[in-house]
Amino acid sequence: VPKQPNTRPEPRVRTRRRSSDRRQELIDVAARLFASRGFYSVTVDDIGDAVGLTGPALYRHFPSKEALLVAVFDRLTEMWTESIRAVVSEAPDSRSALLAMVRVHAESAIEHSENLKVWRQELHHLPEADRSRLRRGHRLYVEEWVHVVQECRPDFTDTEARAAVHAALGVLQSPSDFHSGLPVEAIKNLLMSMALAALEHGTTAPLADSGNESAAVRSSA
Amino acid sequence: VTLMNDGPRTGTRRPTSARRKELVAAAAELFSSRGYYSVTVNDVCRALGLTGPALYRHFPSKEALLVAVFDQVIERQGERLRKLLADRSDPIAVLEDMVRLHGEFAISQRVNLNVWRREFQNLPEADRLRLRRAQRLYLDDCVDIVQKSRPDLGHAEARALFHGVTALLQSPADFASGVTPEPLMHLLLSMALAAIRKGSPARAAVSGARSVTD
Numbered sequence: 001v002p003k004q005p006n007t008r009p010e011p012r013v014r015t016r017r018r019s020s021d022r023r024q025e026l027i028d029v030a031a032r033l034f035a036s037r038g039f040y041s042v043t044v045d046d047i048g049d050a051v052g053l054t055g056p057a058l059y060r061h062f063p064s065k066e067a068l069l070v071a072v073f074d075r076l077t078e079m080w081t082e083s084i085r086a087v088v089s090e091a092p093d094s095r096s097a098l099l100a101m102v103r104v105h106a107e108s109a110i111e112h113s114e115n116l117k118v119w120r121q122e123l124h125h126l127p128e129a130d131r132s133r134l135r136r137g138h139r140l141y142v143e144e145w146v147h148v149v150q151e152c153r154p155d156f157t158d159t160e161a162r163a164a165v166h167a168a169l170g171v172l173q174s175p176s177d178f179h180s181g182l183p184v185e186a187i188k189n190l191l192m193s194m195a196l197a198a199l200e201h202g203t204t205a206p207l208a209d210s211g212n213e214s215a216a217v218r219s220s221a
Numbered sequence: 222v223t224l225m226n227d228g229p230r231t232g233t234r235r236p237t238s239a240r241r242k243e244l245v246a247a248a249a250e251l252f253s254s255r256g257y258y259s260v261t262v263n264d265v266c267r268a269l270g271l272t273g274p275a276l277y278r279h280f281p282s283k284e285a286l287l288v289a290v291f292d293q294v295i296e297r298q299g300e301r302l303r304k305l306l307a308d309r310s311d312p313i314a315v316l317e318d319m320v321r322l323h324g325e326f327a328i329s330q331r332v333n334l335n336v337w338r339r340e341f342q343n344l345p346e347a348d349r350l351r352l353r354r355a356q357r358l359y360l361d362d363c364v365d366i367v368q369k370s371r372p373d374l375g376h377a378e379a380r381a382l383f384h385g386v387t388a389l390l391q392s393p394a395d396f397a398s399g400v401t402p403e404p405l406m407h408l409l410l411s412m413a414l415a416a417i418r419k420g421s422p423a424r425a426a427v428s429g430a431r432s433v434t435d
Binding site for chain 2: 120121124159160162163164166167168169170171173174177178180181182185186187189190191193194195196197198199200201202203204205206
């Protein structure tokens, strides 16, 4: 189970092409630097320094810092989709699959909270082609979730499951909006338990019903 | 609770005239229905039968109008929350009403929320500070309500929890949901309430939440 999405398990294709290795290395380093110090305060030279490349050599791979950012986002979405597929294929049932997905996304969202913030702020400013590719990648990722959520919640329609997934992902990604100051384990557990409870108890039935039920749950707690 | 009673600061002035209020209301309506970026200053004027120059007397730019809309939206939301707190005392009823209020806000303002996310950084600093402050006061009141129903949570935990709930309720701003507004609202509210009741920073709670339906 790839618990640390930042460490790639192994190079998949084109292992022998140095140029693409370098490219991947640059993307990983950029993702790390953007995440730890913020996209806006990292310069192309910082990234070059970290991998031992000069500015011009780096520009051969990526014409701009923005291009690197797009590559980081591409990689993040790709990594999420790969991780989710891996944990889902290993899970014995859809419940466990859901739990594993929630964990993978929570961990990654906390680790990449800075990058997710930049994603939200910068997505609109990216070239149209990049934007639509990123959106498409993200949509595919969401569909992986919808599939598992529908197995756990056969009462949901397709669109309801999708809305519920977006809501759950919103919870898991909330550290990108707000720095809680809580220890990583605490915030991770908090967000995971919130997302799981929300996915399990969400219903399109009017609130009055769920209110009574939850009042009973509360008083028994 | 003093949400917007801080008096005029620098930057955008507070509404001073009926005309100003009319303009803000018309702009809020148009920004919500058609989106900030596709609405022109002339559109706002036309909605009120005014000319461009008349509007510029009140607002020097479309951005200034946007700030006034944000001010108004936050102010109204604060008023609603204060009314709720005055009308209700049972912690569970207050919590449910607050989540409903917060959810209705997220859905009715989803177009403006996107604009907020995109434009906030670019607003004049004085406006940013004032809006942030008003937002924080509102959120603090909401966190207090959460804590009354979850006394087991520390303040930082309750804050993190409420931010998670806010992200949950605002999620429709990110995508065009095919679910019609009413069922979508029920879905989001029930998800939010479940998250508030079950969210816990302790590891056991994660497996606990899972075992509920196992």
